[in-house]
Amino acid sequence: MPQLNGGGGDDLGANDELISFKDEGEQEEKISENSSAERDLADVKSSLVNESETNQNSSSDSEAERRPPPRSESFRDKSRESLEEAAKRQDGGLFKGPPYPGYPFIMIPDLTGPYLPNGSLSPTARTYLQMKWPLLDVQAGSLQSRQALKDARSPSPAHIVSNKVPVVQHPHHVHPLTPLITYSNEHFTPGNPPPHLPADVDPKTGIPRPPHPPDISPYYPLSPGTVGQIPHPLGWLVPQQGQPVYPITTGGFRHPYPTALTVNASMSSFLSSRFPPHMVPPHHSLHTTGIPHPAIVTPTVKQESSQNDVGSLHSSKHQDSKKEEEKKKPHIKKPLNAFMLYMKEMRAKVVAECTLKESAAINQILGRRWHALSREEQAKYYELARKERQLHMQLYPGWSARDNYVGGYGKKKKRKRDKQPGETNEHSECFLNPCLSLPPITDLSAPKKCRARFGLDQQNNWCGPCRRKKKCVRYIQGEGSCVSPPSSDGSLLDSPPSSPNMLASPTRDSKPQTEQTQPLSLTLKPDPLVHLSMMPPPSSSIVLTENSTSKSSGLPASNCQNGALDHQSATLQQSAPSSSLLAQPSTSSLHSHNSLAGTQPQPLSLVTKSLE
Template sequence: MPQLDSGGGGAGGGDDLGAPDELLAFQDEGEEQDDKSRDSAAGPERDLAELKSSLVNESEGAAGGAGVPGAGAGARGEAEVGAEALGREHTSQRLFPDKLPESLEDGLKAPECASGMYKDTVYSAFNLLMHYPPPSGAGQHPQPQPPLHNKASQPAHSVPQLSPLYEHFSSPHPTPAPADISQKQGVHRPLQTPDLSGFYSLTSGSMGQLPHTVSWPSPPLYPLSPSCGYRQHFPAPTAAPGAPYPRFTHPSLMLGSGVPGHPAAIPHPAIVPPSGKQELQPYDRSLKTQAESKVEKEAKKPTIKKPLNAFMLYMKEMRAKVIAECTLKESAAINQILGRRWHALSREEQAKYYELARKERQLHMQLYPGWSARDNYGKKKRRSREKHQESSTGGKRNAFGTYPEKAAAPAPFLPMTVL
C-alpha cells in the first residue's frame, strides 16, 4: 500500500480502500523515481526518459498512422509524414531501448515540445468540479437547475468537469460540509466520515471564491511526438492580461444564487438513465398508461456508474489539453497519448490521482453501500471474445495491466513514501 498521506489527515483514519494495483504501478514508477534520486548525474534517468519517450511516440505514431484506423485527419495530416518512419524506429527502440535515434531524440527534447505539454498544467478550480456534485439538500434552491452534465451544454474543447474531491485534494482549505448531503436520490447513506465531509462542501458560492488555478508541482517535461510537436494556444476569451493561463468561467461556478448554502440541484453524475437521455417530462409521462410507465420505469432505472479510477480521472482532466495540443478528436488516439503520458508522470503526480480515486471510491461506497460493479455487468454489449483476448494476450498488456516486457523484469518492492 502506498504510504499516501491523506492530505493533512484527510483520507487516513484506517481507510484501506487503496487498490492493490496501485502497488504495482508504484513499484514500476518507484523504481524509476528512486533511480532518479539515487543518481542525479542523469545517466539512468536519461535512459528511462528516453525509454518513456520511445513508448510515448510509439503509441502516438500508431495513433497518427495505421495503429488507429480512424485517426483524426488533423493528426494524420501533421504526423503522417513521420509516423511510419517513427513506427519503424520504435520497433528498434523496443529492442534496444537505450538507443534512441538522435534526430528523434533532438526532436523530443525540443523546448517547444516540452512547453506544450506540462508548462501550463493547471488544476483550474472548475476543472476539478462536479464529478460528484453536492447532492441538493436543505436550503436547496426550489427552482431546478439545468443539468450540468448535458453534453450539449459543454463545448467540445471545454475543460472537463471533475470531482470536488479534486478541489479538496488541491485546496489546502476545504470548506465545511453542508449540514445534510444525503437527502437526495433515495439512497441510504451512513454517517459521513469527517474526511469525506469536505468533499461535498463546495457550494456554488464557495466555489466562486476558489482561486482559478491550482498548480501542480513542476512535472517532468514530456516529450512530444511530431504529431504533438507544436503548441496550439487555447482560445482564451476570458484570459486575464498577463495571466499565465486563461481564466475560465465555468457555468457550474455560476449556478444558483451564488450564495453559500444554496448548492445547485445537480444530479449525481454517477447516476444516469440507462439510455443516457433525459427522463420524460411530466406532461409526456401523463400520456402513458400505468403499465407502460411501470415497464419504462423498470427499464429506465438509473444506472449507478462505477467510480472513476486514477487513470480515468487523469484522462478526464487532460483530455481537453491533448485535444487542443494535438488537434485530435478521436478518443481512441487521444487515449493512447494519455496512456503514455500517464506512464510518463512521476509517481508523485500519479499518487495524487490514485489518492483522488481512492477517495472517489470511498465516497461512492458511502453513497451507494449496496452497489456492486456487478450491477452494471451486461448493460453494455460485450465485445467479441476473440477481439478482447487478442488485446489482452496479443502483447499489449495482461489482465493486470502490466506489459509483458515489464512483467519479465519484476521490479523490487519499494514502499511508497511520497507526500
C-alpha cells in the first residue's frame, strides 16, 4: 500500500471530493501530492470495515447461521448482499489479467467523417467500423458464455419493457463510436433494410424483432451490413399511431447521434412544419433515413405518470392540451456519461464471463473495473461521453437535463440512498480483496474538464462553473480542446476534453506536461501504484471476504478461492492501513502479475483481438 506513503491521505477520508470526484482530477492532484491514495484510503477504510465483518463472520460462522439476521437486515438487504457477494465472486474471477490493457482499436478516428451530408458513413467511418467490429466480437467461449450471450442478446422488446422507460428508441445510424459503445443489438445499416424484420415476433408484445445473426455477438454486432433493423423512418414522430414499428433494445437505441449532422434541410423543415419547435431539433434530429436520434424516445412513463397525476389534480383544458403536447413530446434522454458508456460496452462481457444477470451485481463489478481502468482507457470513454454530449447538444440545443426531471405531482419516487456515514461504500471491502478491489488506483481518472485538467490544487484555474460542479464553461466553449493543445501524436484522441497529453499518454514515461495542460501528473505516480493501477488483482491473492454489506450472506466458504489468503487478508486488514501493509501486495505479486499481464491471455479476450 504505497499509496499511503507520505501521509497524503490524512484528510482524504472525509473529503467530500473523494466521493464526488474520485474519478476526476483529484486523482491527479492526489498524485501530485504523492497521495495517490485517496481512493486507496477509502479502500483501506472499507477494507477495515470489511475486516471487522470478516472477523465477525469468521469467528462466528455457526453463530451467524443460528442467529436471526440483524434487525436491520431486511429481505432486500439480503438480496443486496447476495448481489454484492455475487459481484465479488464474479469480479474476483474476472481479474485474472490486466484490466483491459487497452482497446486495440483506434479511438474516434474522425468524428466528422460519418457525418457526411449524404448521411452515409464515410469511408473513414466504415474503415473504422470494420476495424473495430472484430475486435469487439466475443470470442467463441464456453457454452455457458454463449448461452449467456444468447440470453443477453435478446433484442426483444423485453428489454424495452424492462427498462423503466417503456419507450422505443430508434437507432438511426451507426455512429463511428458505436462499436465501442455497443449500443445496440440491432443496428441500422443505412440504406439496407433488413429483410428479416418481420421474421421474428416477440411473443409478448407481438412486435417484430429481428433474429440475431447466430454468428454475431449480440453485444458487438455492429458490423455494418450485418444487421439490424430499420426503425420506422419517423418512428418517434408517430407514436400516436401505435406501437413503435421496430422494437429495439434499449441498448440499441443508444447510438451516438452521428447522423444528426446529416439531416438535410428538407427534413428539418418537415419536422418544423409538423412539430413544435421544441420537438424539432434544429436541423439534425434525424438521420437522412429519417431514423430518429436514439436519445429520443416516445413519451415516457415518467412523463405520462407525471402528467397523469398532475392532470388528475389540475384538470383544465389548457393544461390538458399542454399535456397532450407534452405527451407527444419525445423523451430525450440524457447523454450517457463515460461510465455509462463503459457499462454498456462491458456489461455484456461481464455477463458472459460471470453468467451474472443482475445488473446491480454487474454494475458493482463494472464500477470496480472502471476504477481499474487506466487513464488512457478511461479517457476513451470520457471522450466518447464528451462527444455524445456535444452531439446531444447539437441535436437538442434547448434540451436540458432538467427536462427529464420528473417533478411536481408526478415526481418519480426516487430511492433514498441514505448512505450513513459509517456505511461502507462500494469500495470498502475491497482494497485487500483483489477480487473486488481494484488495485488502488491512482491513475484512473480520465481528464475531465477543469477539474481533471487542473486538478484540485489549481482550482484557481478552473472556470466558475467547474468550481461549483457545474457545467464547465471552457469545456463547452472549447469543446474539450480549447484549452488543450491538440494531441501531439494523435495516438489517442484528437480533441480530448482535457489535456490531450493526458489522454495521449499511453505510457507513464511521458514527459510531464505543464500544470496547465497536464495536471494529471502521471509521472508523479509511484511505480508500484502504476502497477497497481494497471494490474488486476493477483489471482493468487484472491480473497473473498465477507464484506460489510454481506454480513450474513451465508455464502459458503467455498466461494473463497483462497482461504489462506483470506486469512492473510484478514490479518492484513487487522493492521492499520499502513504503507507497508499496502505495499505488500504491490511488490511481489503485483509486479509478477504485471509481468504476466503481457503474456497471460485475458479470460475472455473480447476486446483484445488484434486489429489484424
